[in-house]
Amino acid sequence: MAYFIYPSAFDVIVVGGGHAGCEAALASAGMGMRTLLMTQDLDTIAQMSCNPSIGGLGKGQIVRELDALGGRMGRVADLSMLSAHMLNTSRGPAVRAPRAQCDKKLYQAAMKLALERAENLAVIQDEAESLWTEGSALKGVTTVRRTRYEARTVVLTTGTFLKGLIHIGQVSLRGGRYNHPPSDGLSPSLEALGFRLGRLKTGTPMRLNGRTIDLSKCSEQPPDDPPPLFSRFSVRPERKLLSCWITRTGPGSSAVINENLHRSPLYSGRIKSSGPRYCPSIEDKIVKFPHNPDHIIFLEPEGFDTEEYYVNGLSTSLPEEVQLELLRSVRGLEKARMIRAAYAIEYDFCPPDQLRLSLETRNVPGLFMAGQINGTTGYEEAAAQGLIAGINAARLVKGEEPLVLGRDEAYIGVMIDDLVSKGVDEPYRMFTARAEYRLLLRQDNADLRLMDRGLDLGLVPAVFRRNFERYKAAVERARKGGKPASEEADMAPWTSEEAETCARIGKEYSTYIDRAVRDASGMKDFERIRIPETMDPSGIKGLSAESSQRFRRVRPVTLAQAARIPGVTPADIQLLLVHLARLGGKD
């Protein structure tokens, strides 16, 4: 059967309408590229399939960075916020971060509207079945309707849909999300192009009808007043925010889990792929921490116009009847009605050591990947990769160098370097502990670090440039102990108080920051030494076979990146340096 060739060709096609896909499409369209976002279902655009929450430690900083680069997540989260907290307020400002609960439907609607209103962007409901290639050259995407869309670049953001398999107890259902069909064609298409695929697992807890929760037995967690915002460009929401509620597992919970462990697909061996250790299922927590008398549970409303509650802390893949029994053992949930069952999901991912730091694949020029397909977890991590992939797809079309953020510049830079240089063996989540320059990468200075780039890319509207310059000047003046000058008075949306706070934090940490800057600039020397792509690691005299393999797998582009590959020793780096000398190429 012949293909229908879609009448217009695109510069960038984004496959998938999740958090990565939305940012990728908006970035590429915002940079003037003819962009197509293709999604299986327009009604699940930007769906928060798990917790309708944005931010958190490490993640909150990423959202601020996205905002500074012109991403959309922060604005949409502020708009749909139903509860919000600044975390770690008892600790230093370097490790504080905002987190918000969002109205799930409002979030989706706001993001869908942003896509629909974006210039240069087409959003079409269709499902990609394979990549359209001729030889090794990427031509576009072929869909299940046998339509072919032509494009110069493609960004894959497939989330948990590649051969998605849902587990509830011993029952397995095919699906990329509960009640949504998986995407089965893309995996073989990628394998045929020479990609290695792996399998990961994640899960989500049950949802409850809030009217059946006994909130009098739970403790209230009111929102911060005023709530922290993610975006420089947002205004405070006027509606009254909601509280979340806290309870704990009861003495009966462990017994329920332990008696039914053999019925968990995780423990019976049905699920073999790795899940995130830091987002463990309740059975994991009870098995691994038998001495903890109880475990904390947060009850979080999913929206203003719904009674649906998310049960944060009870992620599980145990059978439905055990889930019900488990709820009975939790204080305040004894009579709760479960309206959606918890489940685990397995899906294919494409190990990210096959990528360049631009998020373009090494195998297929023009093909980019972002989000869970790269082995990450979390909306924020996905959105950040989406933004970078979208930007770099656009830059590739324009014939420009890719945007690569440094580890000392942004959490986003840390994440992508980690993914590409180190690979993943479990879903990757951001932690502040992953950033060696944590004190530099604060939520309060994200715009100082990155907004010049956002402005230069054209993703932050140019009208903000003048006031951003004034804000930078005000921070600089405050750092030297001066008062803001009069011409800096109007620097909206920034304020002189913010400039002073930012300068004060910088000063408080100055000894440590100076050291971090020194360390970072020390590393810069090694970042400057480039490794030619044509270098054959087997030619490096004296290099062990293992390290040679490591270089071949990751294909580091700088000496510093080579040094970050796990298992690579200082001696390997010395040998590499000498080898580069023999090649005679210096950047």
Add this chain to the structure above:
Amino acid sequence: MLLPDAAQTIVAPASPAGRGAVALVRLSGPDSIRIASSFLSPSSVSGAPKPRFPYLLRAEDDGRLIDRTVTVFYRAPASYTGEDMVEISCHGSPYIVSTLLRLAIAGGARQAGPGEFTLRAFLHGKLDLAQAEGINDLIISEGEAAHRAAITQVEGGISERIRKMRGTLVDLLSELEVRLDDSYGEMRPLDAPSFLGRARAAAAGMKAMADSFEKGRRAKHGVRITIAGAPNSGKSSLLNRLLGSRRAIVSPIAGTTRDTIEAKTELGGFSVIFTDTAGIGTAPKGTLEREGMRRSLKAIGSSDIVLWVIDGSRKGSAADRRVESVLKRRIPPGAEMIKICNKSDLPPGRDREETAACQSISCRTGSGLKALKVRLLAEEKGFFTAEASSIVTSARHYSALLEAHRELSGLERLAAAGGVLPMELAAEHLKGALAALAAILGETTSQDILNNVFRNFCVGK
């Protein structure tokens, strides 16, 4: 892994250990001049020197004169590495060189890794890659050997101890990190007294270990040469000849030397400890002789070189054969033995075959002594070259341990400031200390921390 930190000032001897009359100690990095002026006086000169001009400066350790040096200061970028540099020329004694190293490290410098000066020169564009290649090739071969030596034999035990310290620091850091990344308030508050107690214990361990290096290095100065042989073969005469003084009583009576006699001297720039021993190979008579012989055996067992003296004017005796078998059993592995045929001024009493491999001397006339000294010197040079790796790594360890200790002192000061311990700053100090230890072990830590966080704690949505 850890790349050498290019922001720090590094120090290393640029000349090989023990070779030549003059040695060169080199500093490179932003603090070179400040550090050098902390021990080169008058500091009025060394504090604000004219670049590329030789100064005659006194190197002092706490006011005590170590050596008079010729020192040249360089200002970046006009230097070999392209950074501020100081080159101190001193006398080529290992003691002086290592003291200068110690003073520089105490002043804030770090022992340079193999090839690091060249690496810096390369990074600052002072060498092109082709030039760097030749130099680097050379250094890497030495560096690798040094690295292996350090890990496998000499300091296997030390690595083990450092690994343990590192384990403690990783645990401590994990306790902070898991709380800093705890988005949902799941963790119990930090038990600060216990945390600080463990940090203090780790710091004390590092200090003790750093101190032991200093003692060890000082004790190490001097090659131990033991003079052994049958009674009345002329051991004490040889000692006196080598020292050029009448340190030991000599007499024709066999067994004049009852106790071991130690004498420290200098031989061609090396410091040497000669030990004259009581004759062995005959059955001891009485407690005194038995004790003397015990001490002789002990001295032999701890020597780097053994001089086996035989009396060339007499026929080989049963005593000689016993001496030979005793020496073969007692001599430590790796030590050299030189057989010396004394009394060459008298008519030979032995077969040519027996004395062919011997160093022939006469303590009475002094003939052959010069040749013996030359031979000893050759042995010592060999010894020092082979040992150089362990000296370097020791200094490296010393510097890393001091650095780690400094970081933990910083953590201690944070705690002493009162109030809640600022965990994100405490973590910076622990990371600094871990980086210093990682430089010794060449192992990464960040992944360990995350693994530990996941293994020991329960965080999550």
